[in-house]
Amino acid sequence: MSAPLLAIEGLTKRFGGLTAVKELTMHVEAGSISSLIGPNGAGKSTVFNVITGIYVPTAGDIKLGGASIVGRKPHQVAAAGIMRTFQNIRLFAFMTVLENVMVGEQTRMHATPLDSALRTPRAQREERAVSERALELLDFVGLSAQSEQWARNLPYGMQRRLEIARALAPNPRVLLLDEPAAGANPVEKRELMALVRAIRDRGVTVVLIEHDMKLVMGISDRVTVLDYGEKISEGDPQSVRRDPRVIEAYLGKGA
Amino acid sequence: MDARVRLPLGLGEVAVWQALGLLAIVALFALYPVIDRNIGHVSAVADAGYFLLLVFGLNIVVGFAGLLDLGYAAFFAIGAYTYAMVASTQFNLHLNFWPMLIGSACVAALFGVILGFPTLRLRGDYLAIVTLGFGEIVPQVFLNLDKYTGGPNGISNVDQPVFFGHAFGFNPVPYYYLYLVVALISLVLLNNLRRSRLGRAWMAIREDELAATHMGVNPVTTKLLAFAMGASFAGLAGCIYAAKLTLISPDEFNFSVSVTILSAIVLGGMGSLLGAFIGGLLLALLNFMVLPQVTNWTHALGTALHNEAIQNADLHYIIYGLILVLVMLFRPEGLISNASRRAELHHGQPATSAAAAGVE
Ligand SMILES: Nc1ncnc2c1ncn2[C@@H]1O[C@H](COP(=O)(O)OP(=O)(O)OP(=O)(O)O)[C@@H](O)[C@H]1O
Ligand SMILES: [Mg+2]
Numbered sequence: 001m002s003a004p005l006l007a008i009e010g011l012t013k014r015f016g017g018l019t020a021v022k023e024l025t026m027h028v029e030a031g032s033i034s035s036l037i038g039p040n041g042a043g044k045s046t047v048f049n050v051i052t053g054i055y056v057p058t059a060g061d062i063k064l065g066g067a068s069i070v071g072r073k074p075h076q077v078a079a080a081g082i083m084r085t086f087q088n089i090r091l092f093a094f095m096t097v098l099e100n101v102m103v104g105e106q107t108r109m110h111a112t113p114l115d116s117a118l119r120t121p122r123a124q125r126e127e128r129a130v131s132e133r134a135l136e137l138l139d140f141v142g143l144s145a146q147s148e149q150w151a152r153n154l155p156y157g158m159q160r161r162l163e164i165a166r167a168l169a170p171n172p173r174v175l176l177l178d179e180p181a182a183g184a185n186p187v188e189k190r191e192l193m194a195l196v197r198a199i200r201d202r203g204v205t206v207v208l209i210e211h212d213m214k215l216v217m218g219i220s221d222r223v224t225v226l227d228y229g230e231k232i233s234e235g236d237p238q239s240v241r242r243d244p245r246v247i248e249a250y251l252g253k254g255a
Numbered sequence: 256m257d258a259r260v261r262l263p264l265g266l267g268e269v270a271v272w273q274a275l276g277l278l279a280i281v282a283l284f285a286l287y288p289v290i291d292r293n294i295g296h297v298s299a300v301a302d303a304g305y306f307l308l309l310v311f312g313l314n315i316v317v318g319f320a321g322l323l324d325l326g327y328a329a330f331f332a333i334g335a336y337t338y339a340m341v342a343s344t345q346f347n348l349h350l351n352f353w354p355m356l357i358g359s360a361c362v363a364a365l366f367g368v369i370l371g372f373p374t375l376r377l378r379g380d381y382l383a384i385v386t387l388g389f390g391e392i393v394p395q396v397f398l399n400l401d402k403y404t405g406g407p408n409g410i411s412n413v414d415q416p417v418f419f420g421h422a423f424g425f426n427p428v429p430y431y432y433l434y435l436v437v438a439l440i441s442l443v444l445l446n447n448l449r450r451s452r453l454g455r456a457w458m459a460i461r462e463d464e465l466a467a468t469h470m471g472v473n474p475v476t477t478k479l480l481a482f483a484m485g486a487s488f489a490g491l492a493g494c495i496y497a498a499k500l501t502l503i504s505p506d507e508f509n510f511s512v513s514v515t516i517l518s519a520i521v522l523g524g525m526g527s528l529l530g531a532f533i534g535g536l537l538l539a540l541l542n543f544m545v546l547p548q549v550t551n552w553t554h555a556l557g558t559a560l561h562n563e564a565i566q567n568a569d570l571h572y573i574i575y576g577l578i579l580v581l582v583m584l585f586r587p588e589g590l591i592s593n594a595s596r597r598a599e600l601h602h603g604q605p606a607t608s609a610a611a612a613g614v615e
Contacts, residue, residue: 107471116451
């Protein structure tokens with residue numbers, strides 16, 4: 001087996017007396033869709049927040065392509081190739097849909113403030129290329145018609161997809177999706193899962209948080225189950241589904 | 256109605272009537288000193304120039320980047336003192352005005368970074384309080400460094416500019432044109448910046464700093480660039496201001512200056528460049544032309560009625576305050592603004608994502 005693209009090794013995150021994540025080890029293969037599932041408060045979002053540098057881990061290491069990214073600031077993690085969405089959508093409300101995606105391309109742009117102020121040919125060329133690419137991504141997530149609207153005016157489902165387009169903008173190596181299907185109806189959920197597959201097919205490695213187990217079974221190459229911050233099961237969807245510990249954790253939660 | 260034209264200098268595409276309107280406005284400004292031969296008026300409109308530059312600069316910080324700065328007049332003071340100290344009898348230095356125009360902007364920008372640095376982790380109210388403090392400290396420093404700054408008397412005999420052998424002297428007309436040229440160049444540059452990598456980074460920080468950093472926006476450099484560029488406009492304004500007035504003192508750069516600049520931005524419509532221009536121009540004309548006139552009228556009325564109370568009444572700030580209150584009551588989004596912000600402020604719908612606080 002080749003070395004994992006993203007390796008979480010013995011990760012622990014404590015908030016005061018609360019251990020949100022405990023000695024989690026999780027390997028994500030390049031080109032795969034991995035899911036991180038678990039009941040409410042299991043520590044899923046905390047794992048993402050530690051990966052992207054909002055929190056410093058209490059213990060453990062996180063490696064991207066073999067190099068540790070622990071201690072990097074969120075913008076440095078983004079530059080390293082890890083982009084994300086948020087559980088409660090965080091768009092730039094008073095910017096257009098297109099501008100939102102173009103912000104996502106920050107790390108790929110080279111225009112200096114002087115270039116920008118003077119609109120040098122170099123800056124204009126880059127600006128054109130970036131907006132064309134952003135439009136292409138909006139087309140990919142089905143938002144071409146909304147490109148000039150304010151992000152805040154989009155309906156909820158579209159905001160979710162815009163957040164995904166924005167995260168895809170710099171062509172990341174890893175995309176972290178935190179419950180992209182939350183609040184969606186069954187039809188939208190199926191569409192979103194198709195989108196996740198299409199993203200993987202573009203060559204982006206996807207890590208998906210979801211607490212509806214059924215939803216991820218169909219598309220995940222590998223599933224990791226968290227409960228109270230601890231990994232209770234891991235493997236391909238079928239074996240995880242049959243794991244008694246998972247059934248117990250999800251008992252009464254519809255798994 | 257639908258015909259559109261593409262403006263030069265990256266100003267974008269507008270409807271024909273807008274382009275013609277713009278042309279007419281620029282022409283009006285260019286010809287104003289020829290049309291109105293009243294030197295007092297021209298001087299007042301010229302003074303609107305420094306005010307506009309201040310509004311442009313603060314609009315970067317507050318409007319674009321969303322960093323509430325209540326001490327912006329400090330940079331105006333720094334620009335003015337920079338020029339006054341090196342181009343007056345104070346040290347008998349008499350450096351040339353034109354390079355010092357850039358020099359003052361650079362010194363102010365440097366202080367923008369120095370004073371901005373400690374505030375990087377602060378947001379909203381906290382940032383406002385700290386910048387308020389800086390705004391109070393800087394004039395105090397100029398007041399107390401009397402060996403260099405002339406203390407409470409300030410610096411007088413500041414050198415006036417000379418342009419290819421033509422001395423500006425006390426004639427407001429050349430200052431008027433200087434401000435006009437600088438303001439027009441600033442507008443073009445700011446308009447370019449707004450729709451660029453940096454402009455989007457500023458707005459992203461304003462809308463949601465945490466999300467912005469996750470999209471690769473470096474919050475430190477982005478904010479420091481806002482402080483530095485914002486301050487550089489105050490530096491420019493201060494330099495021309497000192498040269499036109501030929502004397503400056505620390506009490507001209509107090510809190511009320513910062514607040515007036517901020518109210519122009521709010522009046523015009525937060526974050527909008529056109530709004531900053533219109534808000535700045537309106538408030539400047541109100542302050543420099545209309546309201547002094549009102550005071551003259553009430554004085555005359557009081558004299559005619561032999562009523563000392565009316566004669567000495569200073570209605571200036573009362574009317575000024577009243578106008579601000581009325582605008583904010585009836586048009587809280589400012590004179591120029593986008594439709595969605597208007598909807599929010601009139602109907603109280605919260606923004607969907609920017610309002611979300613947690614990191615979950
Ligand atoms: N910044 C923080 N400070 C203190 N406690 C926190 C913080 N962030 C998360 N927690 C706690 O850590 C635990 C795990 O939270 P987390 O948000 O990671 O769960 P989750 O698995 O994403 O849950 P959900 O499915 O509800 O989104 C919870 O008990 C939560 O209250
Ligand atoms: Mg969560």
